[in-house]
Amino acid sequence: MKTTIRRKHSMDSLFVLILLGLFILFLLILLLFSVKAYQASVNGTKENNGIRTAMSYVTTKVHQHDSPDLVFTRYVEDLPALCLKDTINGKEYVTYIYLDQQDLKELFVSSESTPSRQMGTTLCHLQSFQIDVLENELFHIQFTDPEHHFGELFLKPGFPQQGEQS
């Protein structure tokens, strides 16, 4: 009967409590790290989906039409648009890239048709898309996405500017 008596040691419960505390601390630190990592990853994905897609798309499109005569600006109704001209089987077509109510849209139509803003296909969501034509056929295009990330592009279609040597 004597051996069945169980004495409670204060250190036993203290170690269990310390272990529980460590475990909770570890979980909290892990949660904090995972939230930060997830937040950064979501922000990066949003930025990539919006502004980076738009910027690389516009850069590629302009360099596909790598001549100052083929890249110009015009209006689609009242919206400023970047225009890229193609000639297919002797007929001229224009690709319009413009911002319509926070949607960056692309519209490919014959140069004779009047473009309409509703006809475009949405590429991505942006808050602003501003095009300026500077000296020497240099295009300055600024992008802002709904999360207020900002990006700008300088694009010069065609040959490099020649100096006095030419």
Added chain:
Amino acid sequence: MNYRKHRNNRTNLFFMEILSSILILSLCMTICIRLFSASWQNRKQAREWNHIQELIINVSELFKTCSDSASVFSEYLPNGMIDNDSMVYYYNSDWTISDSSDSFYQMCLIPSFDETEKKLEIAFYQNDTELYKTEIRYPIFSVLEKEAVHE
């Protein structure tokens, strides 16, 4: 005596259990923190490369419009510091242009012109550590070569 021996065995087992739990916990903690830290580093590097790519596109396109001097940079990309033949742009950790005192990243441009080509060396640094370096060259055509290309 028997009772004391039995109690000692139980305490040893309990300590072993506690120690193994702490060991496993610290092992898991180390692995998880290393994984999250690697993910954060990768994200930071991807962000750096995105900005470097954007700046290289802009600078190389601007350099296309230069004829015989790099004045176009100071016109369209203001806030650069001219140092002999090079231009240095300072950016903070959010890649916003800043003063040299607040700088975290630096972009260094070294343009050069000769009779046949114009060349631009672009280098990015993070507090004196080189992040990326490249060189862009554009040929300078003579009038005859230019006409031949157009034909």
